Amino acid sequence: MSETIAHSYSATFDENNQEFSIVGSMRPQHEQELAACIGLFEQALSKVRGTLYLNVKRLVRLNNIAFKVISGLLVRATGERSDLRISIITSSVVGWSTRKFTPLSQLTPRIVVEQYDNEFYPGQAFVEDGEIISLLRTQTKLTWRHERNLLPRHGLMPGMSVADICCGIGDFAVLLHKEFGPSRLLALDHSKPSLAYARKVAADFGIDGIEYVYGDASEMLIEDNQFDFVTCRHSLQIFDRPELILKELFRICKPGGRVYVTNEKNSHCLGEPRGESIQWTYNEVAKIVAHFRHDIEIGPKSRRLLLDAGFDAVRMESFMVTNLDGDPQDFADIIGAWKNLFAGKMSSMRGDGPEFVERFRRGFDDHIFAALHPKGYAGWPIWVASGRKPL
Known part of the structure; x- marks a missing residue:
């Protein structure tokens, strides 16, 4: 069931998940303006057993009148029903909401406030590590040689409105801006340090046409049907629920537009000489990444994920x-950075023993050896997929 009030916010109730969601801007001048929302909430309560989830991840504004009404409803409901627990789901993207609602948990232990993206981004610390910036820039330098030719085949043309979601340090958005001249280019990421670096990169190149936005890719504060072309590179593989990201990419893409994703299957990294050692190490990379709830093997799964998300005319290549x-x-510098990340920080956090770490690191060293050997060959495979949002 759902209700839209005064075109400024919407309130919906998902009975299957027992989730009451409020999206938009809730700024009434009088309590009476919230009568429809109150009625919907009371209907929801009548159907809930156990925990009611109040989702305010995309509630961007809330004035004191609205907060008084909502908090009163929550406190009264838990007071009247001893079986009821209310979980308020907030997001760091809307930073005030956690602070605003937390005092309610002090009034009753049956109201709890949970910041959603603390759990959704279990590996955020790895991608925000300052040491990884040089790695990411080198990776983009090498992949761009391929992608600048791939992107037009997947539908990108000059003058389009483009969104780069999970833009990271922003270097890819800068290259898009310079190469394709989009009419609009929005770059969104959930890492404040990465966005700060991205703005610096754009300033260094004298580019002022990129809109940098701090946001949660699974709950973007962006209206529907905004962009002709949406990119999301090397990102589905570091979220434990990529389908939520794809749902949002689908939503902000215009009908007839395309979403473009790139991902890896790290166990397929290769090199010669010393291929056996290299293969063993990258198989272990896949395992250690899975330990931290990422899937760095997701590349070949991209077609299925796009189709499951509702896209058609899916194109895929590697x-x-x-x-x-x-x-x-x-290439050797990239491998060295991988060694420090996977066989250093991640391995230490997982509690790996010294013998394992020594062999783990040796495989990276052997990959570097293959990359620098005058007769050697070293490879890192990338899967590219794009899908069209149906008209």
Whole structure:
């Protein structure tokens, strides 16, 4: 059931998930303006057993009148029903909401406030590590050689409105801006340090046409049907529920527009000589990443994920980044950064023993050896997929 009030916010109730959601801007001048919302909430209460989830992840504004009404409803409901528990789901993207609602949990232990993205982004600390910036820039340098030719095949043309979701340090958005001249380019990420760096990169290149937005890719504060082309690179693989990201990418894409994703299958990294050692290490990379609830093997699954999300006309291909793509040292630098991340920080956090770590690191060293060997070959495969939002 749902109700839209005064075109400024909507209130909906999902009975299957026992979730009452409020989206938009709730700023009434009088309590009476919230009568419809109150009625819907009371209907929801009559159907709930156990826990009612109040989802305010996309409630961008809430004045004191509305807060007084909502908090009163919550406190009264838990007072009248001893079997009822209320979980208020907030997001760091709407930073005030956690602070605003937390005092309610002090009034009654049966109201709890949970910041959703603390759990949804279990590996955020890894991608916000300052040491990873040089790695990401080098990766983009090598992948762009391929993607600048792939993007037009997947539907990107000059003058389109484009969104780069999970934009990271922003270097890809800068390259899009320079190469394709979009009419609008929005770049969104959930990492404040990454966005700060992205703004610096754009300033260094004298580019002021990119809209940088702090946001949760699974609950974007962006209206429906906004962009002709939406990119999301190397990102589905670091979220434990990629289908939620794809749902949002679908929503903000215009009908007839396309969503473009790239992902990896890290166990398919290869090199010669010393191929056996290299293969063993990258199989272990897949396992350690899975331990932290990521899926760095997701690349070949991209077609199924796009189709399941409702896209049609799905196109899929792959390319191999190699030590022959320019300076072999660039490829070796990427592997060295991987070694520090996977066989360093992640391995330490997982509690791996010294013998395992030694063998784990050796495989990366052997991959570097293959990359720099005058007769060697080293590869890193990337899967590209795009889907059209049906008209």
